Amino acid sequence: MLGADGLTDTSLTEAPAGCGPILPPAGRIQRPLRQQVFEHVRAQGRAARADIARALCISAGSVTALTADLIAMGLLREVEGAPLEGREAGRGRPPVALEIVPDGRHVIGIKLSDERQSAVLADFGGRRLADAVLPAPARRKALTEALDEVEALVSRLREQAPGRRVDAVGIGLSGLVDHRTGRVAWSPLLEGEDIAFKQAAEERLGLPVHVDNDANVLTLAELWFGAGRALPDFAVVTIEHGVGMGLVLDGRLFRGSRGMGLELGHIKVQLDGALCRCGQRGCLEAYLADYALAREAATALDRDPRAPQSPQAMLETLFREAKAGHHAARTIFARAGRYLAVGLANVVQLFDPDLIILSGERMRYDFLYADEVLAEMQDLTLTKGRPPARVEIHAWGDLVWAQGAVALALGMLTDEVLGSGS
Amino acid sequence: MLGADGLTDTSLTEAPAGCGPILPPAGRIQRPLRQQVFEHVRAQGRAARADIARALCISAGSVTALTADLIAMGLLREVEGAPLEGREAGRGRPPVALEIVPDGRHVIGIKLSDERQSAVLADFGGRRLADAVLPAPARRKALTEALDEVEALVSRLREQAPGRRVDAVGIGLSGLVDHRTGRVAWSPLLEGEDIAFKQAAEERLGLPVHVDNDANVLTLAELWFGAGRALPDFAVVTIEHGVGMGLVLDGRLFRGSRGMGLELGHIKVQLDGALCRCGQRGCLEAYLADYALAREAATALDRDPRAPQSPQAMLETLFREAKAGHHAARTIFARAGRYLAVGLANVVQLFDPDLIILSGERMRYDFLYADEVLAEMQDLTLTKGRPPARVEIHAWGDLVWAQGAVALALGMLTDEVLGSGS
């Protein structure tokens, strides 16, 4: 029964209808304590049992039992006399510490890209044992062709690190990737749509494969190996062939309620604006991504469209010309910078993050994060006396993406080995 | 030590540096089981002990102990012979059920607004016992004047429900409100900035007060009393004097990492665009909110600016004219609809919610959610074969906001009475 204002009018019902969320905020499924112990040790590098007990708020007895289990499983080991971070080199002999058995498991992380593919082989402690970069023809590919490239990378890594069993593979690629199902709804790298990528890759490699959007794997690289390790909440924004975003909330990657959010490159910043390669108009990406800058560069630099050039080469020339004072070249970066300011301001208005990390190779183009850009971003943000959002620039090298795919695989593998299901 | 690609190169260190988040995803602090039992009963209206055990995955013994505690605290009570929802009216005598003691506690919810203030008094079960609406002068006010209005509402409710002890007050108002500190950074209703609203209200009323952005209290109304009760994730978008948004993730309100995100009205959708009352240009609100439509209405309807009119009255006339076919009036709604489509598409691209609820009085202006608007929203969204985001329209009456403020107060009070601190 609805009252005049459309709310349920409970005053007339005999039994109370109840109020509040019917599904309680279950939160994330609590990970088993055993897993929490293992992850604490891995995060610290080494940890004494007493430190573990203190950190996880559990009894010394529980720690003893849980670590015994993990040692028996071959996942942890004792190490004596090792200096422990954060501990005074005190009197008496140093306590026995624990560390993980790094070669208990191995994973491979792969980044698929436009012009080259890169991969990293790491142990269960996240240490890189081998890496490989292979050039690739810069065009859309059939799935089988992409998997040929994946297989070639895996072979190359196996050759470099013979005898290591690989337990899981993580793959990051641009496009609309559903991490949960492993399907690729659309990718600029692949022909076709709605591709069962994970399944096909698992069949090809005979290994568990986890796929994700490349901005997400970049964010995992920051969360597992970079500045994000000590932060509960942060955002990563990256510009390349597209514009990507990743978000960490409470120490975990947030992928949107249905798993495919954070598509910052495709928020609309101009009605009926510039054409995006997704086919829509006015996407942020259509003002910022490589292809967007390159198509204006061709106009600015008066390039003959019959003389082909890769977007990267075009951008390099554009950057050089802008540095040398070429007016139209400068307006291209200036405009891109203003739209980046808009994109970042919108991230701040909606997510209010502690930190935004601007990451990726394009950060070499310093026009994009010039003081004016960051100042405009702050101007476009309602602060009203609050401290403005912090912004950091991380001009990572190429392997960071593959390292992020390593983190993807490590996380999934750890869940599998130690999670509630085990 | 950094490797060539800027990542920490661990191969050379003796002790492993560790990887992965240093702060584990603690998630939300687990609420005490006792609180979970209480909230389950309140959500169900009534529940048998066996149902509680099943729902919370705890033993019958635990339930017996916990409910005994809650009964002793005067928060739950047994009720016999009551029909239970979802239970067949079976053979034998119905089991003893539990329900909360509704008058164990009382709360007041208040919505401060432009032209009138509204309030609801409810018991601990969320049942509305009294409500009040008072007209208010439509202009910015000093804090003390606003508190006069709050006090008048509280008195009015106390008169209607004499003898009820009030334990907490929730207040929703538009602007930049920091729920955690209770400070109002800026509000179109108040003079000044960075106002210690919560503190001043507590001193005035002698009661615990919780304040929040009005879009958040509207979202709580949906989560506690509306369509959101059964949904773990949903977004609420509302258009009024401003454009607001609330987001529920995992059954809890998400306010942004630093507590003041979700400012959908101030995302930028046009560089150097229309002027927003926040002083910036190109905010979504500057194309959608009452004042934005009203200022174009004055042009479209050729109103003499010397003949004053409230924005609401102007909008009513505009709507009537548009319905009657007035060309410029129609373009105003059409443009607002297109920008609403942009705003909703951006919400979908970033949060990928299951459901977006369009809520608030302005939903009477059906142009705003005409088929074309929703179709354009879907067109502006990358779906690639995925089901589009669902959209529902809730044209709530006026008291829904105050009801949401009730939910705010109830939630805080429950935490206080039964949370980890207790």
Next chain:
Amino acid sequence: MLGADGLTDTSLTEAPAGCGPILPPAGRIQRPLRQQVFEHVRAQGRAARADIARALCISAGSVTALTADLIAMGLLREVEGAPLEGREAGRGRPPVALEIVPDGRHVIGIKLSDERQSAVLADFGGRRLADAVLPAPARRKALTEALDEVEALVSRLREQAPGRRVDAVGIGLSGLVDHRTGRVAWSPLLEGEDIAFKQAAEERLGLPVHVDNDANVLTLAELWFGAGRALPDFAVVTIEHGVGMGLVLDGRLFRGSRGMGLELGHIKVQLDGALCRCGQRGCLEAYLADYALAREAATALDRDPRAPQSPQAMLETLFREAKAGHHAARTIFARAGRYLAVGLANVVQLFDPDLIILSGERMRYDFLYADEVLAEMQDLTLTKGRPPARVEIHAWGDLVWAQGAVALALGMLTDEVLGSGS
């Protein structure tokens, strides 16, 4: 018969089809020499017969005959011993010069406006004999009410200059005015559309009446009494309640091929842009005119729409605030300035004038023609080494418009008295 490329193929026809314009460029109907002599004397103030012969390239005999005619008609008279401009005060007695008989004819010029009406009575030499300014209610009026105001002005002038016969009246008003037919297609001052203004005014006054767009009369003021007297080609741009433009080509007002061009205020500078009072979107005027600035001012200054204010008062406050550093107030003028730069650049690109005169009261708002505005205007113009278009600012007082309407009436009256028809 058409050839392959669609042109008439004349090679197959027996008789030549001819080529070139069938209507020869008749140019403007050559004014009779007598009129040319009269206008030369009026323009010079005084002229000796020899100077006339030299200026018009006619024989001394012709000048003698023509001036005799004009003297007989009571339009010219001899004046002795007068110093002549441009002539050395030489030896011997100064030659006999001619000047017009100023009180041979009289005209009235009227400007209808939003808040006050102004009028000037002048003799046939353009000398102002009387003027009047009357306040007027600021709202659209019925034609008869507007004519009441016109009649009141005429009476007032007659009182000031009793005994002067008035031969013609010129009236300037904003809107779409067809000078040739005297009909007003639309005016912000008048109720209704397609109004036979000239006819009604002639009936009311019993005098010949000529009407024109107010930007045109302002341009005539420059051409007859201002900086334009010595220029064959120039443009006038004015900002007030609307944005107007006038253009002089070869010493004559150009009104567009069909008589109603030069509507600079309604060129579109933004697809789906701000709403114009004409009902369309994206007109230049919708970013520049009084009403456009005033509606943003209400937002910027947080004015209560229920507290009415005239646009002019609003603009005064806005200007004061901007001068004092108010951020949003400054963005309003800054944006208006950028759009003015766009409008002026478009004028340059299309008409390539020698000079643009920015005229009107709004030129007091110096933000509008700040150095940045004029620099941006030049930046937006293809110059490629040519000298940029000159811009002058004329902050005329109020009577200049009525003076322009005097010029309108004088020109028409001269044609009538001395033109080919006479």
Next chain:
Amino acid sequence: MLGADGLTDTSLTEAPAGCGPILPPAGRIQRPLRQQVFEHVRAQGRAARADIARALCISAGSVTALTADLIAMGLLREVEGAPLEGREAGRGRPPVALEIVPDGRHVIGIKLSDERQSAVLADFGGRRLADAVLPAPARRKALTEALDEVEALVSRLREQAPGRRVDAVGIGLSGLVDHRTGRVAWSPLLEGEDIAFKQAAEERLGLPVHVDNDANVLTLAELWFGAGRALPDFAVVTIEHGVGMGLVLDGRLFRGSRGMGLELGHIKVQLDGALCRCGQRGCLEAYLADYALAREAATALDRDPRAPQSPQAMLETLFREAKAGHHAARTIFARAGRYLAVGLANVVQLFDPDLIILSGERMRYDFLYADEVLAEMQDLTLTKGRPPARVEIHAWGDLVWAQGAVALALGMLTDEVLGSGS
């Protein structure tokens, strides 16, 4: 001395200062009657002396004298028994008519273009005697290289029509061309800026050369050989590698007050909009010209920028895809159409022409002038009950431009042979 309102206050001066334009509207220099007779005959194809007298309002005696002169000069000749247009085949013998001696003079018209050069040789009556089209490398060229191509065309025409003396050459090319000085300030076809094109071409060819902007020569084609022959006023708008415009006022080409106006392609229709090849942003051309469509086509069609393609080929593919329903391809034409509507509406608002002719090869892309485009153009125009501007589509073939250059040369040659100077 200035009065309170800034106008010269004449009341205090002794001698009248004069009013009205000091430079009388000299209009265009009246062409000699002899030239008018010649042009009338050329325009009619044939004309009897009595018709000439009637058309030019001169006496039979004058006609007899003037035609005798022209016959003596070898420019006109008598022709007997010829049917005259517009004359009833009446009783009695047909009167003697006059026609021009076509091979009295010859001219060449040339259009320089991106991918091919075209030329026409015509007699003094405008009849085409030969034509030539030569392919050209599609890139900017040095002046000498461009003149090589001009010379090759001239040679080719001379071979086809041996023994004809050529008296003048007209050349049309895109860019900023100053017809009066013959200098090219900038052209997309030529390297460098401010090029003394006319002078260099005259030295190379040993012939008088006249150069003009290609939109102007296209307009002359309409005025001399097309629909414009019978119209005193019309505008021509053309889309190709750029967007051009020509305007005829009173039967003569209007090139702007300083000779380089009518740059419709470079009016600004969007602040900070798309990049134009002129280096500025927001030019109409940047949304309409070949290069603008082609760069979006590369995005829409997902073309590899490393696989080169000419803009024309890209446009052909785009058009085919749009016809087949490709969504993004259609949005490209749809957007171009909307901007064309804006450009045409602005032409109407400023020039108020009787007729706009949309001309050029691109008119094959019928999306550009679809009913929606023309309807939007009318919607964007203030008509208020007046008949809307007429629009015609002329999908001329290639030689029309060269034919327009013929008209340019013919007009200049006629002035030279018969003008006031002769």
